[in-house]
Amino acid sequence: MADDTLFHRIIRREIPADIVYEDEHLVAFRDIAPQAPVHVLFVPKDTVPTLDALDPDQPELVGRLAIAAARYARAQGLADDGYRVVINCNRDGGQTVFQLHLHLLAGAPMGSFGAAQ
Ligand code: AMP
Numbered sequence: 001m002a003d004d005t006l007f008h009r010i011i012r013r014e015i016p017a018d019i020v021y022e023d024e025h026l027v028a029f030r031d032i033a034p035q036a037p038v039h040v041l042f043v044p045k046d047t048v049p050t051l052d053a054l055d056p057d058q059p060e061l062v063g064r065l066a067i068a069a070a071r072y073a074r075a076q077g078l079a080d081d082g083y084r085v086v087i088n089c090n091r092d093g094g095q096t097v098f099q100l101h102l103h104l105l106a107g108a109p110m111g112s113f114g115a116a117q
Contacts, residue, residue, distance in 0.1 A: 003047040007099040011045060021072055025064050028072060028104075037107025038078060042069050048100040051089045062087075065102040078106040 010017040011027050021028040031039040042065040073079045083106035088095040
């Protein structure tokens, strides 16, 4: 079911997670396998399996994820040094959980990325 992914279960508090931010629209929690000193996932409460599935009438949904990540990074003192945000989409994008989420990676210089392996 599209509305019963791992991340939906975290949002419903059926699975534990280190939640660092929540509002009426989204939840943010630490990635269980961090790829940087700070690795937080920003997940909408509305069900959207992938970026590709996002309704054109919902531009605010990704905007809220991006603004929440930026505000979190600023509040944590990470913004001046900088950070990376990533949304993986479908197989070749490396998406493994099919509820839209934005990765915030920070706390160290990011390497180059994006080359196919
Ligand atoms: P993606 O590959 O873009 O779909 O990202 C999924 C992310 O979810 C990966 O970075 C995983 O490490 C992370 N992840 C998987 N299970 C959990 C969990 N139980 N709690 C927090 N993060 C998780």
